[in-house]
Amino acid sequence: MHQNYCSLLPKTLLLLGMAVGTAQAQTISRVAATVIGNENAGSVSLAISIQNPGAAASTVEAVVQGLGTATAGQDFTFTTTQTITFPDGSTANQTLTIPLLDDALAEETEYFTVRLQNPTNATLGAGATDILVYIKDNDTPAPVPAGNLTLSLLQSYQNGTPFSGNTQINSAEIVAYDASTKRLYVANSVGGKLDILNFTNPGAITALASIDIKSYGGINSVAVRNGVVACAIENTNPQANGSVVFFDQNGAFLKQVTVGAMPDMVTFSPDGTYVLTANEGEPKADYTVDPEGSVSVIDMAGGVAGLTQANVTTATFSSFNVQAAQLRAQGIRIYGGRAASPSTVAQDLEPEYIAVSADSRMAYITLQENNGLATLDLATKQITAIRPIGYSDLRLPGHGIDASDQSGDVLIANWPIKGMRQPDAIASFEVGGTPYLLTANEGDARDYTGFSEQVRLGSSGYVLDPMAFPNAALLKNTSVLGRLNVTNKTGDTDGDGDFDEIYAYGGRSFSIYNATTGAEAYDSGNLLERVTATSAPYRDIFNASNSFGEAPTRKNRSDDKGPEPEGITTGQLGNNLYAFVSMERTGGVMGFNINNPASPVLEFYVNNRSLTAGTGDLGPEGIVFVSAANSPTGQPMLILANEVSSTVAVYSIQTTVLGTAAARPTAAPLLLYPNPAQGTTVRLSRAVSGMLTDLLGRPVRQLLATDHFDANGLAAGVYVLRATDGATSKLIVK
Structure with missing residues (x-):
């Protein structure tokens, strides 16, 4: 029989031993990593907790630490180190109250950091010493549209049932309008169809035909001119060369020619002489095959009847292969491929979208993943330059972002981050004889099974340089920047394995550049986010995703690319020139007067999606302006192709202010x-x-x-x- 030795010990000694064995040190921590205060609230309170209080009192010091955009003495009062005392045996939280100063400056959300240090009779909780205090400004007015344009929804036409269960079966990705036939042509990429619609009555669109494209490959884009329809067709083997298939106005096959790999966009030049495709050349998912990106130019001078493969010239980037280091130094992102076989410049560049100058002499091509822009001389059919598109410095006033989907409120603030603009759509225009380019800075990541650059800033594998980011642990909190998607292929400037600079996807903006010099004339910064955050009723779906059939969740795209401006076009109304920008995630379209390219003026924001359900127009991508002269009704129009909802939204445009050159007769009174x-x-x-x-x-x-x-x-x-x-x-x- 085994002896129970514990039964022989005095009970008091046994209890004492148990107490000694389970004793834990007093630990002081902040309760929450972030606190939000309104500028005019008078003060903000920070809760500090203690665990396992001892018989003696414990203290901890609170100091303002370096990370912040708010200024002590101007935005808040915190002049000296403050000591917080926990009475002996007390488990109650202690409160540090910091006065807030209500200045009269219009500012983004500001913040400062309070750090706990030098505890007595306690230790500090690991990773729980810093508190970020947000101060929401009360002086920044909501952007007010000038209201010289008013859009009225005429119809949201459904070109197909978008989903079967959780599987998408139809889409409306790109729409093209032919004034000569009064028809719309819709690239239904998911359904593998070219949908042809009667647009004679824009308020009552009817279907004319639906052409099955699958025998040719996958349709990515469509353009039309004078009854000739050009479709960009991806090969069934996406890394092989694609094609452009020409149809007549009724969808009857005319011609097919071969172009580069994965033609993602097709367009006619303004004079109709050329059809161009942006051949994206994306790699295979495992990155074992990476075709070269290119731009194909199809000479249409002889008409479609005489078109042969000899009329196609595909401009490549192979001549730039020896300039990889120089291009990277200029800001062009050349980074793809596997470690054993990195991509060449020509393989890495991925043309996304094309704009052609008004004189049909130059083409401008966005290189989205590469954060660049290429120029193509249509006379020589050669790529003449590759230019960096630039970054949005999110530290600058007017360029802050709402960076977290878990911060609990819209907090558009400045951060030590660079936003890679990575434009999708591009448009060209002229003001005073100077050519300009307009880009929708959507952002895009390479995320394949064999190669992925997308990580959360808060992930353990994304290590911030301790010298550049001494508050790395706080930045990685999910209510700060921890949820933000960033790239792990840019930002390690000294090659030591950690990141000295942070690069996030997308500019959440649109930009204007001088087409000749490449100089930036304007960037909208956080204007798109500020409009969608403050416009009733759309503020309820601020940075919400566009999932079909699901109720929108406010801010659930703040940690990614925000509203994701994707489509862009221009339109002339009288003496005024306007830019129209569609936002893929939040939805809808904004209009801006761009008579002065350096200072666009917001005119309107409209959005035809439900605030409470996954219905309405979701995922606008293609965007077309129809002038009054080309409109079936004599009224200018804007047409949006909504990819997720598989709808085509048609808006009529009414003008309050028109230039005298295009003044329209006054409409008869309406009672x-x-x-x-x-x-x-x-x-x-x-x-x-x-x-x-x-x-x-x-x-x-x-x-x-x-x-x-x-x-x-x-x-x-x-x-x-x-x-x-x-x-x-x-x-x-x-």
Whole structure:
């Protein structure tokens, strides 16, 4: 029988031994890594906790540490080291209250860091000593649209059921309009079809044909001119050469020619002489094959009937292979391939989108992943230059971002980060004889099974240089920058394995460049985020993703690329030139007057998606401006192709201010009666087409050549009827 020796010990000695064995040191920690205070709140409180308090009191010092954009004495008061005392035996949190100063400056969200140090009768919790205090500004006004343009939704046309369960089966990625036939051509890439739509009545689009493209490959893009339709077709083996397939206006096959690998975009030159494709040449998922990126130029001078392969010239980047080091030094990202076989310059460059100058002499090509821009001389059909597109310095005023999906509030702040603009769409325009380029700075990462550059800033494998980032642990917190997606292929400037600079994806902006010199004329900084964060009602879906059938989650794309500006185009209305920018994630489109390329003016923001469900127009990509002269109704229009929802949204454009050169006749008066109305039929003084919207611009009734509509079901309030001929009239519903 075994002896139970513990039973022989005095009970008091046994209890004492147990107490000694389980005793733990007092530990002082901050309760939360971040605290948010409003500038005009008077103060902000920081909670400090203690674990396992002892018989004697414990203290800890609090100091303001270096990481921050707020200034002591100007934004908050914290003049000397402060001591926080925990009474003996107390488990209660202690509170450090810091006065906030309400200045009158319009600023982004600012922040400062409080650090706990020098504890007595305690130790500090590991990794729990720094607190980032956000100060939300109350002086920065919300961007106010000038309102010289008003958009009315005429129709959101569904070109196919977008999803079957969780599988997408149709899309509307790119749309092209042919004024000669009054037809729309939609690249339905997911469905493998070219959809042809009757656009004679933009408020009542009808389907004409749906051409199965799968026998040719995968359709990526479409362009049309005078009844000739050009489709960019990816090979069934994506790394092999693709093609451009030409159809007539009804979708009958005309010709097919071979172009470079993975043609991602196709366009006609303004004079119709050329068709160009941006051949992206993406690698195979395991990176065992990486075709060269290129631009194909198809000479259309002889018309489509005489077109042969001899009319195709594919311009490559092979002559730049010897300039890899020089290009990297200039800011061009050449970084792809596997360690044993890195990509050449020609393999690494991935043309995304093309804009052609008004005189059809030069083409400008975005190199999205490479953060660059190429120029192509159409006379020689040679690439003449590769230029860096630049970075957004997120430390600068007006360039901060909302960087976390877990910060609990919209906090557009400056950070020690560079945003890789990585533009998708590009457009060209001229002002005063000077050519300019307009880019939508979406951002894009290479993320393949055999190669991935995308990591979370907070991941253990992404090590920040301790000299450059002494607050690395705090930056890596999920409520600060820890959730932000960054690249692990750029930023290690000294080659020692840690990152001296942080590079995030996308500029969350649009930029304007001098096309001749490449000099930056303008970058919108955080304007797109500020508009979507403050515009009612769209602020409820700020930086929300575009998942079909799912309720939008506010801020769930803040840790990635924010609103993701993707599509861009320009349009002339009278003497005024406008830029239109679509945002893939948040949705909708913004318009800007760009008469002065150095100082664009916000005109409007519209968005036709649900605030509470995954419905409406989701994932706008292709964008087309239709001038009044080319419009079926005589009214200028904007057309958006929405990839995720597989819809084509058509907006009529009404102008409040027009240049005298294009002044339109004043529309006949439009009267509504009874007005006020209450649950009845509202009569119009004449038949019109148009849209009835609420005061926030949300459509509630669409009118098609009618002199009445039903007001039943309309909530009490004020509504605006905007006819396509420019007439407007207010309706009061009781």
